[in-house]
Amino acid sequence: MKRIDKIYNYIKQRSNKYTKDDLKSRKGIDAIEISEALKILRNNVNKELEELLSKGKIVRFNGNPEKYFDKNRLEEMLGTSINEISLNLEDVFNMMSSKKNNIDNDPFEYLIGAETTLKNQIEKAKESILHLPKSLHTLIIGETGVGKTLFANKMYEYGKYKGKFTDESPFIVLNCADYYNDPQLLLSQLFGHIKRSFAGADKDRVGALEKADGGILFLDEIHKLPPEGKEMLFYFMDKGKFNRFGETEGDRNANVLIIGSTNESKDSNLIKPFLERIQSNIFIPNFSDRDIDDKLKIIKGLLQNETLKINKPIKITAEAIKALIGITSFGNIAQLKSNIQVLCAKGFLNSINEDGVISINLSMMPSNIKEGLITINARQEENDRLTKLLPTEVLVYPNKNYVSLENDEKQLNLYKIISDEVIILKNEGMDSDEIKKFITADINVHVKCLYDKFKNDKYSKYNLYKIVDAKIIRFSEEIKKYAEKKLDREYNDRILYALSLHLAVLFNRINNIDYEETHENVLDMTLKAPKEYEIAKYVCKEVEKRFGVRMPEEEVLYITLILTSVEEKNKKGKIGILVMANGNSTASSMVEVALNLFDCNNIEAIDIPFDVKPREIINIAKEKVEKVDNGRGVILLVDMGSLVKFGKILSEETGVKIKALGMVSTPTVLEAVRQSEANEMNVDRLYDYLKSFKGYYSYGEENN
Known part of the structure; x- marks a missing residue:
């Protein structure tokens, strides 16, 4: 048997006997042990170890002295593949400690900060769930992006873990901000409604409260509830009874734990009624107030999410981590997540034709993120601690057993989008540098725009409700459905935005288009689109009837243009x-x-x-x-x-x-x-x- 084979067999046999605790205490096999066990000169052992490393047979654990381990055995222990030859044992132990959550494990155990900055909050959440005879309704308070929804999910999972809920118990989410400009619609979404309770209510509707019977109703941005909705909700919390909107007789019963969330300050008048009526109040700290160890774990966790999508390890420099921590302020973890996605996408694009590690460093960061390094340097104590805690580079591996920080199982695979675009552009004859420039310009849009679209456009509609009257939006939704039925065509929501904004401008008495200059072009289009022209005439009549607004004759032509062009891409390019x-x-x-x-x-x-x-x-x-x-x-x-x-x-x-x-x-x-x-x-x-x-x-x- 060759000398190299003897050394490899020894490492393999020793590695197969290792448990997780063995690895923590002995930290692998060093060259001295191998030399003494096999009676081979130390220099020769070192030579063969380098050869085994280059062949991918073993891995090296950094330290003094350096130690070695069989690669296959380590992959088996981690449950994932390894692409690097040199590793930090701390990262390996972190990967090993990440187990898939199940009914036998306390779900709060996996929440970053469980033993530090979230310890008191978790104890209070557990007390709320386990309270007898019934769990306590809870209000979670914290700024945008701190992880309120994730915390509510953990309360639900903990309830299942302790037998308060079953796998069949629902967890229903209603974001009150999605409808806050239309109180009637919000009450209908929350409590349901009966037929003919308001215009357009053509049948009975079950609300979120009934759907959550036997489980939890999570009311995000609960402070957006109108006064009538607050009183109806408080009545339910006191009595366990409610009525659907428009219902005057008979109480309905439901067994529902209410968890609300708000980004309002505890001193805000908007949440004072909830603080007075909801017994359990939990304050989630900002990212800036979290322990430094927590901040580092959150960053590693978000990077871990990305490695699972890319199926490649990610390497990030200490300076880049400091910049990310320094720039994360108002947006908290949500802002941090968005920044990391952008950087990982850029790193992925840079290594699109390579099999190695995705690299993130300061030089590839946009200027607004780089500014975070200046912020951290100004916070001397935090900067000094980070310098001590961080190695020059941090390597994060894909780990299929990792408990994701994502709330939803569906995730936009930005990396597949980039890969597909690269293939298309290559087929069009574009060279690698041009492709990188082209796609880099799109990455921010993909992260901010497509990710929201993936979530059923709820954030888009929320923004629309903030600037356009709800009656106009509802009318535009009706017209969208009417046009789809008449034209046997499916429109996307761009027509909803286009028509809503156009009518809002019109109602504001603004001459929003020079009809004399565009009349000929629009008229030409109506000859090509007679069906759309007839629908536009119907729209104008309905507007006059419902809103009491006299529609100029030219509006028929302009709405025809919306119906015919909203799905088309602008061939001339946009301003x-x-x-x-x-x-x-x-x-x-x-x-x-x-x-x-x-x-x-x-x-x-x-x-x-x-x-x-x-x-x-x-x-x-x-x-x-x-x-x-x-x-x-x-x-x-x-x-x-x-x-x-x-x-x-x-x-x-x-x-x-x-x-x-x-x-x-x-x-x-x-x-x-x-x-x-x-x-x-x-x-x-x-x-x-x-x-x-x-x-x-x-x-x-x-x-x-």
Whole structure:
């Protein structure tokens, strides 16, 4: 037998006898042990160990001294494949300790912070579930993105673990914010309604409360309940009885544990009634208030989620981790998750043709995330602790036994989207560098826009309800269904957004389109689309009847245009839109709403810190202008008059026609995106139109 085979067999036999505890105490097999056991010179042992490492037979555990282990045995212990030859034992132990949750395990055990910053909250949650004779209704309080929904899910799982619930017990979720602008609809969603209780109620409906009988009803953003809804909910919590909306006789019974969540401050008047009536109140801390160990575990956990999608290990530098921690503020864990997804997508794209590790480092980060490193450096104590805790690089492996931080089982596979796009672009003859540039420009849109679309567009509709009167949206939904039936065609929700926003503008008495200039083009389209033209006439009659608004004759033509073009892609390219505003997230927040509402890729944001130099802003803006320009010019929307002058500078330095407009608002951004779809609209006309735009909401305000 060859010397190398003797050494490998020895390592293999010793590794097969190891348990998890053995690995923790002895940490593998070192060269001295092998040399003494096999009577082989130490130098020769080291030589053969390097050969075995290069062949992928064994792995090396970093330390002093370095130790070795059979790769197959370690993969068996971890339940996943390993692509690296050198590992940190701490990462291995973390992977081993992650077990799949089941009825035999306390689900809170796997929640990051269970023994640190969430210990008291978990104890209170357990007391609420186990309270006799009935579990206590609970209010979970915390800022956006801290993990309130995940915590509520853990309460549900703990109830099953302790026998309070069964596998058949429902866990029903209702986000009150989805309907907060329409109290009648919200009450119907929550309590159900009876036939003819309001216009459009053509049959009885079971509400979320009845569906949750025997389990938990999670009311997200519970503070959005209208006063009538609060009283009905409090009555149910006291008596266990309720009525459907419109029902006046007879109480219905249900056995439901109410868990509410809110991002309002405990001092807010909106949640004071809930604090007084709900016995158990649990406060979830912000990410910034979590223990440093928790922060690192959360980042590793979110990276672990991505490794499972990519099926590749991810390597991230200490500086990159510090930047992610430093930049995570208002958005908390949700913001951190979004940033990590963007970085992993970029790393995946960079290694699309390689089999190795996905790398994340500071140089690949966008400037807004890099700023987090400056923030951390300013927090000296936290920076010093992170420096001590973090190795130069952290390696995270895919582990199929890992308990995911994701709430939902369905996850958007961004990496498959990227892979498919690469194949398509290669087939079109595009080279690798061009492909990377092309797809990199889409990654942020995929993460922010497509991920929301994957969740049934509920966030998109929520944003629409915030700016357009609910009656207009409901009417537009009816028209969508009517048109689909008449045309035997299925529209996506873009027609809902287009029609709702168009009617909102019309009701606000804004001359939103130059009919004389577009009349001929639109009329030509009606000749090609007579069915859509007839539906448009019906729409105009219904608008006049329901809203008491006199419809101009040209509206028939314009609604025909919406019906025929809303599903078509703009062949001429869209006018580019660049939003610039002072502050850390002012511009990006407005653009995010647009991305959630529209399937658009012609808009970018620049958040401007107050201490940045003008030349730096211009350099960043030049890149953004070139990114959004499709040959039709760019509209620059800014928040302060002093930034308007950047339009002329950018136009001169890029050669792109740019029109700058001050006093930007979210409705202005949305209207700019919506109008940029029109092939007839050029950048000058869009600029003139936006100058006179007054918003969407006057109709709703007049009728409240």
